[in-house]
Amino acid sequence: MEHPLKVYNSLTRKKEDFIPLNPPFAGMYVCGPTVYGDPHLGHARPAITFDVVFRYLQHLGYKVRYVRNITDVGHLENDADEGEDKIEKKAKLDQLEPMEVVQYYTNRYHEFMNKLNVLNPSIEPHASGHIPEQIDMVQKILDNGMAYEAEGSVYFDVENYSKKYQYGILSGRNVDELLSNTRELDGQSEKRNSADFAIWKKASPTHIMRWKSPWSDGVPGWHMECSAMGAKYLGTPFDIHGGGMDLLFPHHESEIAQSVAASGVQPVKYWLHNNMITINGQKMGKSLGNFITLEEFFTGNHATLDQAYSPMTIRFFILQAHYRGTVDFSNAALQASGKAYERLMKAFERLEAIVSGAAGEFDVNKLSKDCYEAMNDDLNTPMVIASLFDAVKFINAAADKQTSMSEEQKLALMKIRKDFIEDILGLKQEGMEAAAGKGIEDDLMKLIIELRLKYRQDKNFAMSDFIRDELKKAGVELKDTKEGTEWMKN
RNA sequence: GGUCUCUUGGCCGAGUGGCUAGGCGCCGGUCUGCAAAACCGCUUACUCCGGUUCGAAUCCGGAAGAGACCUCCA
Numbered sequence: 001m002e003h004p005l006k007v008y009n010s011l012t013r014k015k016e017d018f019i020p021l022n023p024p025f026a027g028m029y030v031c032g033p034t035v036y037g038d039p040h041l042g043h044a045r046p047a048i049t050f051d052v053v054f055r056y057l058q059h060l061g062y063k064v065r066y067v068r069n070i071t072d073v074g075h076l077e078n079d080a081d082e083g084e085d086k087i088e089k090k091a092k093l094d095q096l097e098p099m100e101v102v103q104y105y106t107n108r109y110h111e112f113m114n115k116l117n118v119l120n121p122s123i124e125p126h127a128s129g130h131i132p133e134q135i136d137m138v139q140k141i142l143d144n145g146m147a148y149e150a151e152g153s154v155y156f157d158v159e160n161y162s163k164k165y166q167y168g169i170l171s172g173r174n175v176d177e178l179l180s181n182t183r184e185l186d187g188q189s190e191k192r193n194s195a196d197f198a199i200w201k202k203a204s205p206t207h208i209m210r211w212k213s214p215w216s217d218g219v220p221g222w223h224m225e226c227s228a229m230g231a232k233y234l235g236t237p238f239d240i241h242g243g244g245m246d247l248l249f250p251h252h253e254s255e256i257a258q259s260v261a262a263s264g265v266q267p268v269k270y271w272l273h274n275n276m277i278t279i280n281g282q283k284m285g286k287s288l289g290n291f292i293t294l295e296e297f298f299t300g301n302h303a304t305l306d307q308a309y310s311p312m313t314i315r316f317f318i319l320q321a322h323y324r325g326t327v328d329f330s331n332a333a334l335q336a337s338g339k340a341y342e343r344l345m346k347a348f349e350r351l352e353a354i355v356s357g358a359a360g361e362f363d364v365n366k367l368s369k370d371c372y373e374a375m376n377d378d379l380n381t382p383m384v385i386a387s388l389f390d391a392v393k394f395i396n397a398a399a400d401k402q403t404s405m406s407e408e409q410k411l412a413l414m415k416i417r418k419d420f421i422e423d424i425l426g427l428k429q430e431g432m433e434a435a436a437g438k439g440i441e442d443d444l445m446k447l448i449i450e451l452r453l454k455y456r457q458d459k460n461f462a463m464s465d466f467i468r469d470e471l472k473k474a475g476v477e478l479k480d481t482k483e484g485t486e487w488m489k490n
Numbered sequence: 491g492g493u494c495u496c497u498u499g500g501c502c503g504a505g506u507g508g509c510u511a512g513g514c515g516c517c518g519g520u521c522u523g524c525a526a527a528a529c530c531g532c533u534u535a536c537u538c539c540g541g542u543u544c545g546a547a548u549c550c551g552g553a554a555g556a557g558a559c560c561u562c563c564a
Contacts, residue, residue: 030564031564032564033564034562034563034564039564040564041564042563042564043564044564045564046564047564049564075562076562086562171493171494171559171560172493172494173492173493173559173560174492174493177492177493177560178560222562243564244563244564245558245559245564246558246559246562246563246564247563247564248558248559249493249559249560250559250560250561274564275495275558276557276558276563276564277564278557281556281557282557283557283558283563284564285562285563285564286562286563286564287561287562287563288563291563317502320502320503320504320512320513321502321503321504322503322504325496325503325504326495326496326557326558327502327503328502328503330501330502332501332502332514332515333501333502333503333514334502335514335515336501336502336503336513336514336515337502337513337514338514339513339514339515340512340513340514341513343513343528344513346528374504380504380505382503382504382505382511382512382513383504383505383511383512385504385512385513386503386504386511386512386513387511387512388512389511389512389513390512393530396528396529396530397529397530399529400520400528400529400530402529402530456523459523461523461524464523464524465523465524465525468524468525468526477526478525478526479525479526479527480522480524480525480526480527481526481527481528486527
C-alpha cells in the first residue's frame with residue numbers, strides 16, 4: 001500500500017506505520033457498549049472515531065473486517081464477591097428479562113448510530129452468544145497455570161503471570177506496586193491478590209443469567225468476552241484494537257494478559273484509544289451522572305442544552321477535534337460546529353450548479369494531497385476539515401462569479417466531496433427543514449405567506465412586517481430568500 | 491498517594507524549532523423595502539519563570555493550574 005498511514009499505538013507510545021499482518025486484509029476490534037442504558041455523547045466518540053478508521057482503511061483498499069461487540073453479560077458493577085451484573089441490575093429495576101433489556105438498548109444503540117451515519121460493523125457479536133469460547137479460554141489459562149479456582153470462581157493470577165510476562169505492558173503500571181500496596185486490603189476475598197481479576201464468576205443463587213461450566217454455574221468475567229471474540233473472528237494476533245482511553249486499564253491490560261496467558265502471543269499489533277468528551281472540563285460519564293444522551297441532543301430536551309443539535313452537528317463536532325485529545329462540550333462549541341457544518345455542505349452543494357470556464361486560482365491537487373497527508377498522520381480529521389474550508393472559499397467565489405472554475409477543477413472538487421466528505425468523514429446532507437409538509441399547518445402557512453407577499457408587492461410593509469412579527473411571537477420565523485419565503489418553527 | 495496527560499486569541503480547536511491552521515463570535519462591507527439568511531473582508535494567540543539556540547509557543551528544567559487512570563464508565 002503506498003499510502004503511508006501512521007497511527008499512534010498506545011502499546012508502544014509511538015506513531016507507527018500501519019502495516020497489517022495479512023494484507024490486503026485488515027482486522028479491527030472495538031469495544032462496543034454495555035447495553036444497560038441509552039447511548040450518550042460519550043458513546044458517540046469511539047463509534048465515530050473508529051467508523052472513520054473503518055471507512056479510511058476501506059478507502060485505502062483494505063478488505064476490513066470490523067468487529068464491534070455488544071456486552072450483554074459479565075460486566076459487573078465491581079470485582080468484589082457480591083458484584084452485581086449491570087444488565088441484571090437494570091432488569092430487576094425495570095422488572096424485565098435481562099435479554100429484554102439487552103434487546104431494547106441494543107436497538108436504541110443501533111438507532112442512534114444510524115442517525116450519526118456510523119456504518120454497521122462487519123460482525124457484532126454478543127458476549128452471551130460466545131460462552132463456550134470464553135469457557136475454553138478460561139480453561140486454557142488454567143491449564144497454563146495462570147489462573148486458579150476458588151469457590152467455583154476462576155481468577156487470573158497476576159503474580160504468577162508476571163513472573164513470565166509483563167502485566168502493565170499497555171498501561172505502564174508497575175506490577176510490584178499493584179501487588180504490594182493492595183495485598184493487605186482484603187482479607188475476606190477469594191482472590192489471592194486484589195490485583196487478580198475474575199475470568200469466571202460463580203453465580204449467586206439469585207442470579208438470573210448463568211451458564212454451566214466445569215467450575216460452577218456462572219458468568220464469564222468482563223474482560224473475557226473481548227479476548228475470546230477477538231480471537232475467534234480475527235485470529236491471534238490481529239491488527240487493530242480500539243476503544244476509549246478509560247478502558248485502557250484494567251480492561252485492555254487484562255485482555256492482553258488473558259490472551260497471552262492462553263496463547264503465548266501478543267494478541268494485538270496496534271492499540272488505538274480515543275480520548276474522552278468532557279463537560280465543564282470533566283469527563284462525561286455514567287459514574288458522574290453528568291452525561292447527556294444522544295436523544296436529548298437530537299431533541300434539545302435537556303436542561304443544559306440551549307437547543308436541539310442534529311446528528312451531523314454532533315458528528316462534525318467530534319471530527320473537528322483530534323480523536324486523542326479531550327473535547328469539551330458546550331452549547332457555544334456545538335453551535336459553532338453546526339454553522340461550520342452547514343457552510344461546508346452548502347458550498348459543496350453549490351458546486352454542481354457552477355458553470356465551468358477558465359481555471360481559477362486554486363490547486364485542487366494540493367488540497368487532495370493535504371487531505372491524505374492529514375488522514376495519514378494519525379487520522380487528523382480537524383486538519384482535513386480545515387483544508388476543506390479552503391475549497392469552500394474557492395467554490396463560493398466561483399459561484400458568486402468572483403472567480404472562474406475549470407471543468408477539471410470542478411470534477412476534482414466533486415471527487416474530494418465524494419472521497420473525503422462523504423466516504424471518509426461520513427458527513428451527509430441532512431434533510432432541510434423537515435418542518436414543512438404537515439397537512440393543514442402547511443396549507444395555512446402557505447396562505448399567510450401569500451397574503452404577506454401581496455402586502456409586500458403593494459409596498460404595504462407595515463402590514464407585512466406586522467405579519468412577520470406576530471408569527472415570530474407565535475414561534476414561527478419567516479425568511480425572504482430569492483427562491484421565495486421560507487418558514488420554520490422555533 | 492502512584493502512573494500519565496494537558497495548559498494556544500472572546501469561544502472551540504489544529505499545528506510546528508524560523509514559513510500568520512480552520513471554525514464560531516465580534517466588527518466592517520455586499521445583497522435586501524427592512525429583518526434574517528447567504529457571501530466577502532477583518533480580528534496575529536500560544537499559563538508563568540529560567541535555560542539551550544542565530545532564532546522557541548514548539549526542545550530542556552522548575553513553578554502554578556486543570557484533567558485522566560489506579561473501582562464501574564466510551
